[in-house]
Amino acid sequence: MSRFSVENIRNFSIIAHVDHGKSTLADRLLELTGTIDKTKNNKQVLDKLQVERERGITVKAQTASLFYNWEGKQYLLNLIDTPGHVDFSYEVSRSLSACQGVLLVVDANEGIQAQTVANFFLAFEAQLSVIPVINKIDLKNADPESVEKQIEKVFDIPGDECIKISAKLGTNVERVLQAVIERIPPPKVHRINPLRALVFDSTFDQYRGVIANVALFDGVVSKGDKIVSAHTKKIHEVNEVGVLNPNEQPAHKLYAGQVGYLIAGMKDVTEAQIGDTLYLHKQPVEPLPGFKSAKPMVFAGMYPIDQSEYNNLKSAIEKLTINDSSVTVHRDSSLALGAGWRLGFLGLLHMEVFNQRLEQEYNASVILTTPTVPYKAVLSSAKLIKDYREKEITIINPAQFPEKSKVTEYLEPVVLGTIITPDEYTGKVMMLCQARRAVQKNMIFIDQNRVMLKYIFPLNEIVVDFYDSLKSLSSGYASFDYEDAGYQTAELVKMDILLNGNIVEELVTIVHKESASRGGTERGRQRIRSRLQALSCQPRAQCGAETCELQDHDLSQSWKLNRLRHPGAPRDKAHSVGKAICERLKDSLPRQLFEIAIQAAIGSKIIARETVKAYRKNVLAKCYGGDITRKMKLLKRQAEGKKKLRKVGNIEVPRDAFIKVLKTQSDK
Numbered sequence: 115m116s117r118f119s120v121e122n123i124r125n126f127s128i129i130a131h132v133d134h135g136k137s138t139l140a141d142r143l144l145e146l147t148g149t150i151d152k153t154k155n156n157k158q159v160l161d162k163l164q165v166e167r168e169r170g171i172t173v174k175a176q177t178a179s180l181f182y183n184w185e186g187k188q189y190l191l192n193l194i195d196t197p198g199h200v201d202f203s204y205e206v207s208r209s210l211s212a213c214q215g216v217l218l219v220v221d222a223n224e225g226i227q228a229q230t231v232a233n234f235f236l237a238f239e240a241q242l243s244v245i246p247v248i249n250k251i252d253l254k255n256a257d258p259e260s261v262e263k264q265i266e267k268v269f270d271i272p273g274d275e276c277i278k279i280s281a282k283l284g285t286n287v288e289r290v291l292q293a294v295i296e297r298i299p300p301p302k303v304h305r306i307n308p309l310r311a312l313v314f315d316s317t318f319d320q321y322r323g324v325i326a327n328v329a330l331f332d333g334v335v336s337k338g339d340k341i342v343s344a345h346t347k348k349i350h351e352v353n354e355v356g357v358l359n360p361n362e363q364p365a366h367k368l369y370a371g372q373v374g375y376l377i378a379g380m381k382d383v384t385e386a387q388i389g390d391t392l393y394l395h396k397q398p399v400e401p402l403p404g405f406k407s408a409k410p411m412v413f414a415g416m417y418p419i420d421q422s423e424y425n426n427l428k429s430a431i432e433k434l435t436i437n438d439s440s441v442t443v444h445r446d447s448s449l450a451l452g453a454g455w456r457l458g459f460l461g462l463l464h465m466e467v468f469n470q471r472l473e474q475e476y477n478a479s480v481i482l483t484t485p486t487v488p489y490k491a492v493l494s495s496a497k498l499i500k501d502y503r504e505k506e507i508t509i510i511n512p513a514q515f516p517e518k519s520k521v522t523e524y525l526e527p528v529v530l531g532t533i534i535t536p537d538e539y540t541g542k543v544m545m546l547c548q549a550r551r552a553v554q555k556n557m558i559f560i561d562q563n564r565v566m567l568k569y570i571f572p573l574n575e576i577v578v579d580f581y582d583s584l585k586s587l588s589s590g591y592a593s594f595d596y597e598d599a600g601y602q603t604a605e606l607v608k609m610d611i612l613l614n615g616n617i618v619e620e621l622v623t624i625v626h627k628e629s630a631s632r633g634g635t636e637r638g639r640q641r642i643r644s645r646l647q648a649l650s651c652q653p654r655a656q657c658g659a660e661t662c663e664l665q666d667h668d669l670s671q672s673w674k675l676n677r678l679r680h681p682g683a684p685r686d687k688a689h690s691v692g693k694a695i696c697e698r699l700k701d702s703l704p705r706q707l708f709e710i711a712i713q714a715a716i717g718s719k720i721i722a723r724e725t726v727k728a729y730r731k732n733v734l735a736k737c738y739g740g741d742i743t744r745k746m747k748l749l750k751r752q753a754e755g756k757k758k759l760r761k762v763g764n765i766e767v768p769r770d771a772f773i774k775v776l777k778t779q780s781d782k
């Protein structure tokens with residue numbers, strides 16, 4: 115590796131919206147540089163995980179070192195292919211810390227999308243050089259010229275800097291490599307300084323321990339060196355260093371400016387911190403700033419299917435979180451499901467992918483409980499503040515939701531959402547946003563036909579099905595991305611699920627009061643009707659939704675107006691969530707000798723109910739003949755059975771009934 119002087123090294127990432135062609139472009143770059151065999155039918159070579167291949171999406175950033183000869187010089191180009199989905203943006207931001215530039219890939223047919231904007235700003239804030247690449251110019255409907263104009267308008271990058279390519283066919287891809295050399299600066303590093311290596315990613319290998327992906331900011335590292343982790347202060351001996359080409363290729367040394375991997379006998383998961391700085395034992399240095407820790411957006415309980423699997427699952431979760439450091443883990447326990455954990459994820463897709471990776475890579479089957487967003491409560495009682503040692507607590511488990519009497523106010527997390535949509539769907543998109551309690555912040559036209567809308571959304575309103583609704587109302591054309599925007603005051607209530615009056619702790623859900631009371635009374639509806647008249651506006655049935663937009667109306671009333679226009683719109687979220695849980699529980703509960711009432715309740719108000727009918731076991735069926743005393747005895751025993759269970763109010767719920775309900779909820 116010594117033949118690559120710093121001037122001949124370029125470190126860059128490929129960033130883009132989902133499916134705009136990052137991994138396909140990476141394939142072509144690997145082929146052009148002879149890293150992989152051109153004659154093979156290479157498809158998304160850097161998507162190595164089974165989950166990535168099955169879902170056709172990148173979830174893990176992957177590094178590859180390419181060797182490229184141009185104008186008589188040999189260059190070392192370190193490429194990092196990143197995921198496009200918003201749930202994996204932590205991977206993108208970490209990857210950028212090892213780079214000086216990015217290829218911003220935009221689909222020539224779809225144009226700039228929400229994640230294009232988000233990823234551009236990540237690179238822009240990190241002060242990286244941005245090379246815009248317009249991909250898929252081979253498509254029939256490709257319109258690279260208008261995408262070029264969008265790039266000029268939204269990112270202020272001159273249109274002539276865009277490189278128009280087809281990653282699929284390989285058209286113009288060589289120009290991309292040349293632009294990387296010409297437009298991205300070499301890293302600013304010093305090889306004569308003591309070693310300073312940033313751990314920007316890690317994986318766990320059963321036999322070799324932690325394999326750390328490192329970017330060398332200063333110095334040199336070689337096999338046999340004694341290195342220290344700035345985080346743990348532990349000393350390790352380096353067993354192997356090398357580059358990813360794209361598979362591990364051992365080298366004698368790694369030099370400042372290079373990106374590669376390092377194995378140093380770290381077997382304990384706590385020894386492998388992403389964002390850690392490694393330095394030579396005898397030459398301590400100031401650690402690099404590392405990374406901001408990821409902020410979980412949803413939490414869910416995770417339990418082994420069988421408690422005897424607890425330790426295996428614990429070790430699997432620990433190992434997988436080395437590779438996915440954006441997951442947070444807290445120990446938790448539940449009456450029905452036993453000992454487990456509460457895990458924080460960056461979104462529902464992230465949760466599903468983590469679950470799938472546990473199954474596929476560690477053979478671990480788990481139960482996941484209903485996901486919830488991290489609410490907060492500001493405590494009012496001095497005793498509680500003393501108990502919790504803080505005034506403001508974060509509620510990551512709905513079962514621990516403090517009562518209103520103990521709280522000054524509840525807070526809910528909010529996000530700044532960006533939606534890009536063809537103009538013809540703007541009205542419908544706005545309706546949807548308002549129905550989700552969103553407040554509009556901005557709206558700009560990015561070209562004649564496309565609008566970019568910015569809204570502040572309560573996180574809870576978008577976390578489950580917002581994206582699906584947006585996609586279906588815009589025929590798949592609108593895209594969505596969001597970033598953390600803090601907390602806002604919220605009227606929250608706890609919804610309990612009861613079985614014959616007993617609360618089922620695992621199914622407790624927190625809902626917003628506004629959603630809980632949607633629908634209102636007839637008097638309330640009258641008031642809204644007169645308000646609609648005052649606004650010269652009619653309920654939807656009469657006026658038609660497409661021509662009628664709500665943005666001029668008082669936002670605090672907009673959901674009510676919307677409700678009147680959309681008789682079919684979700685009337686009451688708490689009601690439908692409660693009903694769905696009750697229905698699933700009904701399907702999972704076996705009939706018993708007595709009737710079971712399954713209820714969803716907010717405080718003392720029952721908002722949904724299902725009934726499992728009593729199973730009147732035909733105890734007389736086997737009683738042939740007319741032995742009346744025997745018949746009476748059997749009937750008495752059956753009645754006693756019913757009485758006993760009713761009396762203690764204890765329903766025998768098979769364990770897998772809970773599992774079914776909890777599983778279907780998280781599957782949703």
Ligand SMILES: Nc1nc2c(ncn2[C@@H]2O[C@H](COP(=O)(O)OP(=O)(O)OP(=O)(O)O)[C@@H](O)[C@H]2O)c(=O)[nH]1
Nearest residue numbers: 132133134135136137138171172198250280281282
């Ligand atoms: N016609 C055409 N299709 C392309 C081109 N580049 C990529 N594709 C297709 O677009 C789809 C998505 O490509 P990927 O390379 O997986 O996109 P990606 O950006 O890596 O996707 P994520 O990692 O999930 O964000 C695949 O079906 C590719 O075959 C191109 O230049 N032309």
